[in-house]
Amino acid sequence: MKIEMQKICKSFGQNQVLKDAGFQLGDGEVHALMGENGAGKSTLMKILTGVYTRDSGTVIVDGKEVVYKNPQEAEKAGIVFIHQELNVLFDLTVEENLFLGKELTMFPGICNRKAMRKKAEETLQMLGVKIPANKVMSELSVGQQQMIEICKALMVEAKVIIMDEPTAALTQSETKVLFEVIHNLRKRGVSIVYISHRMEEIFELCDRITVLRDGSYVGTKDIAKTDMNEIVKMMIGREIGERYPTRDFAIGKxxxxxxxxxxxxxxxxxxxxxxxxxxxxxxxxxxxxxxxxxxxxxxxxxxxxxxxxxxxxxxxxxxxxxxxxxxxxxxxxxxxxxxxxxxxxxxxxxxxxxxxxxxxxxxxxxxxxxxxxxxxxxxxxxxxxxxxxxxxxxxxxxxxxxxxxxxxxxxxxxxxxxxxxxxxxxxxxxxxxxxxxxxxxxxxxxxxxxxxxxxxxxxxxxxxxxxxxxxxxxxxxxxxxxxxxxxxxxxxxxx
Missing domain, CATH: 3.40.50.300 (P-loop containing nucleotide triphosphate hydrolases)
Structure with a gap:
C-alpha cells in the first residue's frame, strides 16, 4: 500500500499543531517518523487513521484521495495504529482480545470457539510468538502484549501498521523479537510507520526517515545516505554537539x-x-x-x-x-x-x-x-x-x-x-x-x-x-x- 499525505494542516483552538506537514510511505518499507516531542508525529498519524479530522490538505492511498471518518474505516482499508498506550483488556484471554468485536460465529450470537482458537494459534505461530491463546493478558509481559497488538493488526490483514514508541517498555530480548517480526512483515509486503526517539533502533531497522519540526515537514532521507548528526540537525534546527556532556569536576565524600x-x-x-x-x-x-x-x-x-x-x-x-x-x-x-x-x-x-x-x-x-x-x-x-x-x-x-x-x-x-x-x-x-x-x-x-x-x-x-x-x-x-x-x-x- 502506498500512502501520500500532502500539506496537512491541523489546529486545536488557537494552537496550530500541523502546518503543511507531509509524509510518503512505499510498499513493504519500514519508514521512521521522527521529530521532537510536540512536533506533530502522532497527530499526523491520527489524521491518517481518522482519529482527527484535518483542517486542510490531502491524503492519497494507492492513487485515490481518501478521508477516513474513524479508525474503524482506516482498519477496514488495511491501516492499523498501535498506540504507545496498548489497547488491551487485561482480564480477557489472548484469544478473546484478538477477536474482540470481530468474533467468528457458527450461528447468530454463538461464537465458534474452535475456529477462533485455530486462527489465533495460526497467527501467533506465523509471528513466531510462543504464547498460549488461552492465557490471560494480565499474565503477559509488556513485550508479549505488544506482540498481541501486532497479531490483532494481522487478523484484519493490515497492509500498513503504525507503531508509536513500540520498544519504550520492552526488554532487550523482547525488542530483538519485535525486530524479527517487523522484518518478516516487511518480507510479506506490509509497510511499517515506526515512531521512535531511539536513534540506534532507527538506523538498525528502517529504510527511510521523515522528520517533522514544529508541525512542518522538514525532509525525508534514505538511511544509507544519512547519519545521526544530520537527522538531529533536521529535528531541532541546530547541531547538538556531543550526545553526552562531559564533567570535569571532582567527586566528593x-x-x-x-x-x-x-x-x-x-x-x-x-x-x-x-x-x-x-x-x-x-x-x-x-x-x-x-x-x-x-x-x-x-x-x-x-x-x-x-x-x-x-x-x-x-x-x-x-x-x-x-x-x-x-x-x-x-x-x-x-x-x-x-x-x-x-x-x-x-x-x-x-x-x-x-x-x-x-x-x-x-x-x-x-x-x-x-x-x-x-x-x-x-x-x-x-x-x-x-x-x-x-x-x-x-x-x-x-x-x-x-x-x-x-x-x-x-x-x-x-x-x-x-x-x-x-x-x-x-x-x-x-x-x-x-x-x-x-x-x-x-x-x-x-x-x-x-x-x-x-x-x-x-x-x-x-x-x-x-x-x-x-x-x-x-x-x-x-x-x-x-x-x-x-x-x-x-x-x-x-x-
Whole structure:
C-alpha cells in the first residue's frame, strides 16, 4: 500500500499543531517518523487513521484521495495504529482480545470457539510468538502484549501498521523479537510507520526517515545516505554537539550508603554507595529489580533487612515523607500516573512539592515566592509552555519530564534518584536533561540514575551498578565499563 499525505494542516483552538506537514510511505518499507516531542508525529498519524479530522490538505492511498471518518474505516482499508498506550483488556484471554468485536460465529450470537482458537494459534505461530491463546493478558509481559497488538493488526490483514514508541517498555530480548517480526512483515509486503526517539533502533531497522519540526515537514532521507548528526540537525534546527556532556569536576565524600537491603523474592543483599557529585548508573534487564530497590530506598516499598546511611548516619525510611525530610528525591519512571497531576497546571505541580520554601513560618503561602519559583523553573529548565497556568496534560513528553524534575530539584535534595529519566523523550530534550543532571552533580548532589538505555548509562555514569534477578552483579568504573561487560553481568555472566 502506498500512502501520500500532502500539506496537512491541523489546529486545536488557537494552537496550530500541523502546518503543511507531509509524509510518503512505499510498499513493504519500514519508514521512521521522527521529530521532537510536540512536533506533530502522532497527530499526523491520527489524521491518517481518522482519529482527527484535518483542517486542510490531502491524503492519497494507492492513487485515490481518501478521508477516513474513524479508525474503524482506516482498519477496514488495511491501516492499523498501535498506540504507545496498548489497547488491551487485561482480564480477557489472548484469544478473546484478538477477536474482540470481530468474533467468528457458527450461528447468530454463538461464537465458534474452535475456529477462533485455530486462527489465533495460526497467527501467533506465523509471528513466531510462543504464547498460549488461552492465557490471560494480565499474565503477559509488556513485550508479549505488544506482540498481541501486532497479531490483532494481522487478523484484519493490515497492509500498513503504525507503531508509536513500540520498544519504550520492552526488554532487550523482547525488542530483538519485535525486530524479527517487523522484518518478516516487511518480507510479506506490509509497510511499517515506526515512531521512535531511539536513534540506534532507527538506523538498525528502517529504510527511510521523515522528520517533522514544529508541525512542518522538514525532509525525508534514505538511511544509507544519512547519519545521526544530520537527522538531529533536521529535528531541532541546530547541531547538538556531543550526545553526552562531559564533567570535569571532582567527586566528593560519600553521601549515601546501602548495606544488605533485602526484600525476599524481589531483591537480596543489595549494597552500594554514592558520593557527592557522582552519577551512579544502575543497569540491568527489565524485571531485574532496579526500580523496586529504588522504591524501597524512597520508602514506597517495605524491605525486611538492611541498613541505610546518609552522611554516615544510620537512618530509618518507612515512607516517602521520611525520605524527603532526609533529603532524598525520586523522579519516577512513570511520570503520567505517578510523577504528575496531569489535569493540573505547571504551577500547582511544582508548588505542591515545594510548599516549605514558598510559605511563611505559619503555613501561609507566599504568592510572590511561588511566582518567582515557577518563573525560575520554567526559565532554567527551558520548559516550553504558554506560562505557569499551562496544564501538564497539554505538554509534550519532554516538557512533562522537566516539570517532574523541577518538582524535586528546588527541594534542595542531597540524593536524587532518576528512574528512566529520558524514556519517551526526544533527543533535544534528552541533552537538556543530561545537562540538568550534570549541573546537579556539580552542586554536590549524589545522583542515582536507573536506565534501560545502555548508551545512556555508559555516557552519563561515573560508575555503573549492574542488577540481575534482584542482586548486584557488579559495580564497574567509568574507565573499564563498556557494552559487552555490562551486558555480560546483566545476563548472568562474569567478567
Amino acid at each position: 560519600e553521601i549515601f550508603r546501602v548495606e544488605g537491603l533485602t526484600k525476599k523474592g524481589v531483591f537480596e543483599n543489595v549494597s552500594f554507595s554514592v558520593h557527592a557529585g557522582e552519577v551512579l548508573g544502575v543497569s540491568g534487564l527489565m524485571g531485574a529489580g532496579r526500580t523496586e530497590i529504588m522504591q524501597a530506598i524512597f520508602g514506597n516499598l517495605p524491605y525486611e533487612e538492611g541498613s541505610l546511611y546518609i552522611e554516615d548516619q544510620k537512618c530509618q525510611i518507612r515512607n516517602p515523607e521520611q525520605a524527603i525530610d532526609l533529603g532524598i528525591g525520586f523522579i519516577t519512571e512513570d511520570r503520567k500516573s505517578e510523577g504528575l497531576m496531569l489535569e493540573e497546571t505547571i504551577q500547582k505541580n511544582i508548588a505542591l512539592a515545594n510548599l516549605d520554601s514558598i510559605s511563611n513560618g505559619f503555613g501561609v503561602l507566599n504568592g510572590k515566592a511561588e511566582d518567582d519559583l515557577i518563573a525560575k523553573a520554567i526559565q532554567e529548565l527551558h520548559i516550553r509552555c504558554t506560562g505557569p497556568q499551562h496544564e501538564c496534560n497539554n505538554l509534550s513528553g519532554g516538557n512533562q519530564q522537566k516539570v517532574v524534575i523541577a518538582k524535586w530539584i528546588y527541594t534542595s535534595p542531597k540524593i536524587l534518584i532518576f528512574d528512566e529519566p529520558t524514556r519517551g523523550v526526544d533527543i533535544g530534550a534528552k541533552k537538556e536533561i543530561y545537562n540538568i543532571i550534570n549541573e546537579l552533580a556539580e552542586k554536590g548532589v549524589a545522583i542515582i540514575m536507573v536506565s534501560s538505555e545502555l548508551p545512556e548509562v555508559l555516557g552519563m555514569s561515573d560508575r555503573i551498578m549492574v542488577v540481575r534477578e534482584g542482586k548486584v552483579r557488579g559495580i564497574i568504573s567509568r574507565e573499564e565499563a563498556d557494552q559487552e561487560k555490562t551486558m555480560t553481568l546483566a545476563t548472568g555472566g562474569n567478567i
